[in-house]
Amino acid sequence: MHRLILVITYRGDFIQPIIAKAGPAGYGIYPMHEIPLLQVSELTGLIKNLLEGSLPAVRVEGELSNWRPAPSGHVYCTLKDRDATIQAVMFKGKALRLAFRPRDGMRVRASGAITVYAARGQYQLVIESLEAAGEGDLQALLDQRKQRLAAEGLFDLDRKQPLPELPERVAVITSPTGAAIRDILNVLRRRNAGIRITILPAVVQGDEAPAALVRQLATANRYRLGEVIIIGRGGGSLEDLLAFSDEAVVRAVAASAIPIISAVGHETDWCLVDYAADLRAPTPSAAAELVSASSGDIRQRTATARRNLEHGVSARLSRAKYLLGSFSSQSLALQFERLVQPFRQRVDYSREALEYGIRARALVDRNRLARADVLLRAADPQAILARGFAVIRKQGSRQAIRASGELRADDTIQITLATGSAGAIITETRA
Template sequence: MTDAATGEILTPSQLNTLARSLLEDAFPLVLVEGELGNVSRPASGHLYFTLKDARAQVRCAMFRPKSQWLRFQPREGLKVLARGRLTLYEARGDYQLILDSLEEAGEGALRRAFEALKAKLQAEGLFDASRKRPLPPYVRRLGVVTSPSGAAVRDVLSVLARRFPLLEVEILPVPVQGEGAAAQIVAMLRRAAACGRYDALLLTRGGGSLEDLQAFNDEALARAVAASPVPVVAAVGHETDFSLAEFAADLRAPTPSAAAELLVPDSGELLARLRTLQRRVAALGLHRLQQAAQRTDRAALRLQALRP
């Protein structure tokens, strides 16, 4: 085979190397939406599949450890949004996508909207550390804004009961996902703040997809959390999940259980501290009594010296 421009004869290896270079230069980074097919995850932990639509398909590869960070299980027929670099596998002459990220197709639009709204609120100063309120040293009554039937509320109540059973806890029930959930959470936060019953509020729910957590990325809810006169602790989803409500809250906890631990002291540690203080007070009282007795003895001696 002769290169028409230079007259150079190329080997298959040279041709594929040249084609790879042209592909990678022309397509440094691409976003492709399509349907998964031929999904394979061998013992190496890498992920291989084709991304297809009704008319064409392209081979894709996602290597470890990125393939192990996925927050969903890739399966045949699932529609996804892939982000990666177009390249060519020189040994076979096949061009393919080497992926940096992979998410369910619906989450792509949600993620972009999330990032845009986050940037807007951050620019307004809504997340600034300077505007966050400190928690009271000892919370006496806590309002927990969450679903009354979810796993999160069970975890929170279990930790609170173990660490500090004297705390008064009231569950303020709200839906945590679905249409209208954000508006109902906003209304509950406002009622809780207006009633003046609570020293702090905990806004929480368990894990889920970005779509499941969408209520907590609502702009009105983020603003309501930031405007609350009562300190708000937020724990939404798993440790790797972040929501706008958490950015706006006075304190963010990685999980519902961790939030409960941050809100109250450990009763055993508190009792030990009280006993230490009790011993210090007793020792100080005894010391002062001894000093007073010594002063009394000296005064009596002076009186006796004046009136022998």
């Protein structure tokens, strides 16, 4: 039985690949037009032997993109330049020894070998070592934009608006079909189903995304669709998140009259909107947690602090009795006070926050009731009669007379006053 191998031959100025059969007496050559039929695994094996044998070690420079650490500890990424990309992997042992923290957009130099992943028919670069070679073109562009906008004051802390403590209306600007909106809705419904949510759908990736985001930010502000705005999307590479670093989007976020929470990607993802927003949340779910805090949360934290206080005091007392048994009662009491004082302060702070939240909500509700009472009293017919007015109806009719043209001479009318009523007969009418 013969083993097939791929041989590269040179004829004149071009390369001709041919299939060879290897046997005990050497190998024989098949011309390409007489090539035998191969299985997919055989062909992939030939390509694997050719590439890995021809490129046992390479060194390449490019821009890092889509840097993705996996749960296994391996890291997957892409190296690219203006004209091409190559997939790459760095295994756990090498990744742990990195002397810097790689990020999308960096320009790097990678040393390693080309391998073929036969199961998918793909080739990739297995990185043995990685070193920074400077910022990539895209990252450098974003850094320049960041410096310019920061110099204009768009990221200054004194521009930041405080978030409302108990918002009743939240506007969300994101893709209506992405994972981000599902996460936000799940958290808000679980924590505070009473919050009114307005979803402003927008394209979040690609050439159309910046204009869509700016348009929805303007809509939210024009119609005051929320007391706070969440703008964001799920995670992605530097290129995927590029719309959230667009200058027009950043300026629109900075100019918003409504407080904005930026919730773009994962905790490690950053974009320029994060600097312009009033608050950055590491994920869309975290943004929903921030806007759904309520008096119930405060009560829960108070109860948790109380339980922690009780457990902590009990545990520390037991340990103190064991370690400080020879101490005097006076010194033990002093030590106890030092231990519990921070917990007492925490409980006091939580109680004050709870009481403040309840008083504020009660004041709002009381004012609403007072305004409603004033309106109801003003519309009370009896109050209108008490000011000297009367209601005139024809005898036997419930319809009030509004004009003299509805009456004729000799009509009998009923006059209703603030107290009592009277009857009368019309002698004449005048327009």
